[in-house]
Amino acid sequence: MANLDTLSAAQIAAGVAAGEFSAEDVARASLAAIEAREPEVQAFLEVSSELALAAARATDAARAAGKALGPLAGVPVAFKDNMHLVGTRTTCASRMLENYESTFTATCVQRMLDAGATPMGKANMDEFAFGSSTESSAFHRTNNPWDTERVPGGSSGGSAAAVAAGEVTLSLGSDTGGSIRQPASLCGVVGMKPTYGAVSRYGVVAFGSSLDQVGPFGRRVEDVALAMNALVAAGRDPYDSTSQDCPVDFLEHLEDSVEGKKVGVVPALMEAAGLTGEVKAAVESAARALADQGAQIVEVELPNIASAIAAYYVIAPCEAFSNLARFDGVRYGYQEPGCANLAEQTSKSRAHGFGEEAKRRQMLGAYLLSSGTYDKYYYPAQQVRTLITRDYARAYEQCDVILMPASPRTAFKFGEISDPTQMYASDMFTISNNIAGNGGISVPLGLGADSGLPVSAQLQGPAFKDRSLLQFARAIERGFTAAGAVAPDFAGKGGEL
Numbered sequence: 001m002a003n004l005d006t007l008s009a010a011q012i013a014a015g016v017a018a019g020e021f022s023a024e025d026v027a028r029a030s031l032a033a034i035e036a037r038e039p040e041v042q043a044f045l046e047v048s049s050e051l052a053l054a055a056a057r058a059t060d061a062a063r064a065a066g067k068a069l070g071p072l073a074g075v076p077v078a079f080k081d082n083m084h085l086v087g088t089r090t091t092c093a094s095r096m097l098e099n100y101e102s103t104f105t106a107t108c109v110q111r112m113l114d115a116g117a118t119p120m121g122k123a124n125m126d127e128f129a130f131g132s133s134t135e136s137s138a139f140h141r142t143n144n145p146w147d148t149e150r151v152p153g154g155s156s157g158g159s160a161a162a163v164a165a166g167e168v169t170l171s172l173g174s175d176t177g178g179s180i181r182q183p184a185s186l187c188g189v190v191g192m193k194p195t196y197g198a199v200s201r202y203g204v205v206a207f208g209s210s211l212d213q214v215g216p217f218g219r220r221v222e223d224v225a226l227a228m229n230a231l232v233a234a235g236r237d238p239y240d241s242t243s244q245d246c247p248v249d250f251l252e253h254l255e256d257s258v259e260g261k262k263v264g265v266v267p268a269l270m271e272a273a274g275l276t277g278e279v280k281a282a283v284e285s286a287a288r289a290l291a292d293q294g295a296q297i298v299e300v301e302l303p304n305i306a307s308a309i310a311a312y313y314v315i316a317p318c319e320a321f322s323n324l325a326r327f328d329g330v331r332y333g334y335q336e337p338g339c340a341n342l343a344e345q346t347s348k349s350r351a352h353g354f355g356e357e358a359k360r361r362q363m364l365g366a367y368l369l370s371s372g373t374y375d376k377y378y379y380p381a382q383q384v385r386t387l388i389t390r391d392y393a394r395a396y397e398q399c400d401v402i403l404m405p406a407s408p409r410t411a412f413k414f415g416e417i418s419d420p421t422q423m424y425a426s427d428m429f430t431i432s433n434n435i436a437g438n439g440g441i442s443v444p445l446g447l448g449a450d451s452g453l454p455v456s457a458q459l460q461g462p463a464f465k466d467r468s469l470l471q472f473a474r475a476i477e478r479g480f481t482a483a484g485a486v487a488p489d490f491a492g493k494g495g496e497l
Contacts, residue, residue, distance in 0.1 A: 095138045182430055283445075
């Protein structure tokens with residue numbers, strides 16, 4: 001008897017289409033895995049059992065009627081809890097939206113459902129996506145399946161942990177400064193941030209509108225490519241003005257050779273302060289794996305990348321302040337009872353509805369956008385953004401992709417990093433990619449020599465060259481045994497088919 005966590009998304013979809021097992025059987029296997037594993041992992045904020053079984057039965061009915069099934073038929077998927085899905089709450093892991101019921105479904109979620117995916121529930125996250133450890137969730141922490149005393153990363157920690165624990169096969173997260181790639185690295189799964197505009201953000205609660213991008217998690221590169229096909233196949237979303245057409249099949253050239261292609265390495269990043277020896281060694285091993293397959297390793301420079309974190313923590317809080325101003329205790333969200341006037345109601349609702357990190361970032365954004373401060377910080381940060389974007393463009397004239405770490409270290413223990421500025425440094429290798437708007441992917445490389453915890457490498461590529469990123473990621477995956485691994489403490493616990 002097979003277990004759900006041994007099957008890829010493609011195998012599940014093919015098995016459902018061939019009648020080897022039903023979509024309902026797969027949904028029940030996922031629910032059983034969640035029931036058995038969730039007490040220790042705590043990846044979910046809401047398990048949507050009724051929605052899952054209804055979707056699975058609809059898939060089975062379509063097969064019985066002889067209809068063509070979607071490429072994700074019966075595949076269990078979790079969605080980060082900043083993505084609207086009718087029939088669930090969308091809380092953003094905040095007291096501010098604790099009881100908010102989704103009134104519509106986000107485009108990215110709908111496209112996964114249209115492809116036949118089964119919605120298993122909403123995954124935990126840092127409150128409003130503010131964080132790198134999922135510790136700022138207002139409801140509970142999510143534990144790293146490889147060591148439950150350590151963080152899963154963030155802000156999409158629940159999405160990464162659900163896949164790493166084998167509770168679901170795929171999940172969606174959002175990445176504003178590394179919130180897909182960093183938790184993917186810490187949890188030992190594949191996590192992709194597509195080019196900005198490749199995937200619609202309609203129906204995703206905004207953090208930084210010029211930085212946010214939705215992307216998939218999976219245990220295999222092939223699964224992530226399959227999810228990307230579902231997310232972009234319907235073309236540009238008219239409800240998102242930043243959405244673009246991406247007329248490519250991400251599976252088409254996945255197994256192509258990388259022989260003769262160029263992989264850029266930034267020497268300064270490989271010597272960056274805070275980068276641990278085992279992560280550096282892992283990235284170097286990824287470079288060797290690509291070289292062994294005929295790729296040419298070249299050195300490139302990103303001279304302004306050292307300023308990326310500073311620029312990001314000006315731009316992102318300003319956009320967060322603007323986006324979260326709508327939560328005023330009047331139209332929806334938490335409303336403080338017993339207030340005498342509107343000013344008191346708004347003030348107290350925001351004070352008691354938001355957590356500490358959400359308050360910190362909004363206060364910083366308010367200051368940075370204030371008169372006399374805007375010209376000193378915000379405008380120069382946008383100038384730095386232009387310089388970083390130009391640096392990447394020059395680098396990609398010399399190489400096809402850039403290889404670097406995704407996270408400077410493996411998963412750290414809960415409470416180990418209490419200084420917010422140290423926590424912000426967790427995204428030191430990912431932030432620049434959001435600033436430039438290019439694509440990036442984190443690929444697991446097995447376990448670190450020192451910690452015994454997952455390590456990974458990150459690939460970054462030019463805008464709308466995400467298919468090439470997946471091709472290189474698959475080439476790395478061929479050189480390692482990490483592909484498809486479920487954290488050993490959870491493998492096989494529930495989920496029998």
